[in-house]
Amino acid sequence: MGTQNRRYGIIRNIGEIESLRLSMQSKLDSYKSIEERRKLGQFATPTSLARDIISFGLQHLDFSSDIRFFDPAFGTGAFFSALLHEIKDNKTIEKATAVEIDPLFANAADSFWDNDGVNIINSDFTNIMPDGYYNFIICNPPYVRHHLIASESKSRINNKTKDISGVKLSGLAGLYCHFLLQSIQWMDEDAVAGWLIPSEFMDVNYGEAIKEFLLSKVELFRIHRFNPEDAQFGDALVSSAVVWFKKRKPTNRNVTFSYGGSLLMPHESKDISVDSLRQEQKWTRFPCQPQRSVNKSSSKLKDYFDVKRGIATGSNDFFIIEKSRIFEMGLPFEFFRPVLPSARYVKTTEINSDEQGNPILPQQLFLLDCRLSEDGIKKDYPRLWQYLESGKNNVANGYLCKTRKCWYFQEQREAPIFICTYMGRVTDGRNSAFRFILNNSNATVTNSYLALYPRKNLLEKFDDVPSLKRTVWELLNEMTSESLQNEGRIYGGGLQKIEPKELLNIDVSFLSGLF
Ligand SMILES: C[S@@+](CC[C@H](N)C(=O)[O-])C[C@H]1O[C@@H](n2cnc3c(N)ncnc32)[C@H](O)[C@@H]1O
The missing domain is CATH 3.40.50.150 (Vaccinia Virus protein VP39)
Structure with missing residues (x-):
């Protein structure tokens, strides 16, 4: 018509x-x-x-x-x-x-x-x-x-x-x-x-x-x-x-x-x-910034670090428990390892630890990380067995838990030295939407963080000169939003996000001067 x-x-x-x-x-x-x-x-x-x-x-x-x-x-x-x-x-x-x-x-x-x-x-x-x-x-x-x-x-x-x-x-x-x-x-x-x-x-x-x-x-x-x-x-x-x-x-x-x-x-x-x-x-x-010069010799974060997402537990509410609650419930503490609260509750950029390697934070959280079989737990740790039974109907049937060999087995992920909060906004005079946290504790992290593990070449340098760890951390935090944004992405309302692959690709030529 x-x-x-x-x-x-x-x-x-x-x-x-x-x-x-x-x-x-x-x-x-x-x-x-x-x-x-x-x-x-x-x-x-x-x-x-x-x-x-x-x-x-x-x-x-x-x-x-x-x-x-x-x-x-x-x-x-x-x-x-x-x-x-x-x-x-x-x-x-x-x-x-x-x-x-x-x-x-x-x-x-x-x-x-x-x-x-x-x-x-x-x-x-x-x-x-x-x-x-x-x-x-x-x-x-x-x-x-x-x-x-x-x-x-x-x-x-x-x-x-x-x-x-x-x-x-x-x-x-x-x-x-x-x-x-x-x-x-x-x-x-x-x-x-x-x-x-x-x-x-x-x-x-x-x-x-x-x-x-x-x-x-x-x-x-x-x-x-x-x-x-x-x-x-x-x-x-x-x-x-x-x-x-x-x-x-x-x-x-x-x-x-x-x-x-x-x-x-x-x-x-x-x-x-x-x-x-x-x-x-x-x-x-484009159009605000020029094309980047193709500089193959510049160093990337991947030259110094492996980057992994933190652990996906399958149910943080079930597997992550406050210290006082673990004792109240009479659960065996040897099956718990320290874990940081999610990124939005950690405001600092350095995590200090107590003598046991636990992070000194207002909220003391621990991840249930037991590799024993259900029969073994039932026999030797009846309280823990009861606790796991309470998650049998819902938590164990969740997508992630169902795909595991044993539903409560957690990924084994060492405590990272550096952690990146990979989502955020530039606010309050901070020059970057992301924070790099120096982790002096034995705490591992969940997937609200990216974990940075130094590669062999960098670990050797840290062994030779321990103070370098702190310098690297400071330099990572000095990176401006702009250089991180070059690899990451930005959403409506100014929310920025960087994925592991993108983080590995950021230019850290400023580190090569250190070694
Ligand atoms: C972003 S809205 C845009 C609507 C409108 N053109 C406007 O600009 O306000 C997208 C529209 O696509 C429709 N839509 C979603 N999937 C579709 C599909 N596979 N085929 C056709 N329309 C679809 C949605 O129902 C919605 O009305």
């Missing part, structure tokens, strides 16, 4: 339409808990952002043809509404199609846009074939992380993405990556696509395949990254970017990268050469 956009102005005022749509949106949102919304990535685009995106996209459309609009994750239609607002009088919407998986939203949107010629397909976008080709694809896809994609759908989605785009995505890629790549089959030659997606793909390993696709299969022309401090979607906790490309063989030598402010009025903007983009793994450096 052809749709004359002038009709909209006559029938209803677009400001009125948008405010009606927004009340429909908040009503539908209120029917669901945040967890339910997260499962389908149901976080709507704010009106002003949707209008900016549409306005920018329209400037790049070839205007010899009418608009064929497509939104693969429609919700209540923030982008279609913005299109009606932004479209100029001399332009026409020839066709508008949208997909929405949730019948609640699809039905409500269908009645709402009934007169306006939008064909709303109530289906899973990853499971349907195109009904035609479109020249204007705008989408805020569901930000559903890989582990929330149902396992029975995962391989089907992966295979389809590969068939359509030729890109084999890693299993760690979120649903939004598949949306972007699969949408290519709905695009006409020279069609313009604008994707509001998490900026994470620009830095992490699973994003490599997408970046390669954007550089070689289509013509990427602009990426705008919002300042993560002003999260676009507070409740979705992501830092967002808008990625723009045209479906055509790439001929451009540069791509415009912008940051902060708005898409139409960014705080910073720079043309980055495609060569630089091929060489630099962290695209979030």
Whole structure:
């Protein structure tokens, strides 16, 4: 059905339409808990952002043809509404199609846009074939992380993405990556696509395949990254970017990268050469920082340390017990080893120890770490056996405990000398979101920390000059947020996170001067 956009102005005022749509949106949102919304990535685009995106996209459309609009994750239609607002009088919407998986939203949107010629397909976008080709694809896809994609759908989605785009995505890629790549089959030659997606793909390993696709299969022309401090979607906790490309063989030598402010009025903007983009793994450096010099001789943390996540106990509430409680329950203390409280309760950067090697902290916690068989425990330690029995129905059946040889056996992890709190924010004059803790105790750590174990070369230096341990720790803490961020990632609201592999990759050339 052809749709004359002038009709909209006559029938209803677009400001009125948008405010009606927004009340429909908040009503539908209120029917669901945040967890339910997260499962389908149901976080709507704010009106002003949707209008900016549409306005920018329209400037790049070839205007010899009418608009064929497509939104693969429609919700209540923030982008279609913005299109009606932004479209100029001399332009026409020839066709508008949208997909929405949730019948609640699809039905409500269908009645709402009934007169306006939008064909709303109530289906899973990853499971349907195109009904035609479109020249204007705008989408805020569901930000559903890989582990929330149902396992029975995962391989089907992966295979389809590969068939359509030729890109084999890693299993760690979120649903939004598949949306972007699969949408290519709905695009006409020279069609313009604008994707509001998490900026994470620009830095992490699973994003490599997408970046390669954007550089070689289509013509990427602009990426705008919002300042993560002003999260676009507070409740979705992501830092967002808008990625723009045209479906055509790439001929451009540069791509415009912008940051902060708005898409139409960014705080910073720079043309980055495609060569630089091929060489630099962290695209979030652009446009504010230059490409890193390729310095193969610089030393990385992995030259000095092994990094492991702390222990995943299977149930901290059950396996980690306060010292006084262990005695109250009459449990044998020899089966407990000291463990640090989780990172948010440890405010210091150095853990001192008592004569037994236990950390001196207000909260004295111990991990139940017994390698005896159940029969042996039943015979010699009846109290401990009773305690384990109390966890038989729930704790023992948890995912982690069930996969162990014996459900209460803990991973054997030595007390690390250095510990990193791998998630945090830059606050209160601290120059980094992460802390490196010097652990002088025998306490091990749970997975709210990363444990750093010096490699042989470094251990030998520590043996020769024990004070070096302290110097290394001080230097690690002097690292600025920026140098850690080069490897780690940043989320909406300024939350920063660094994974073991990323920590191993940070440049610690400052350590080589010590030895
Ligand atoms: C981030 S919201 C964006 C909604 C709207 N376009 C906007 O910008 O406000 C993503 C939408 O995609 C829908 N969705 C989630 N999974 C989908 C799928 N597999 N196929 C189609 N729609 C899906 C969700 O129900 C949700 O309405």
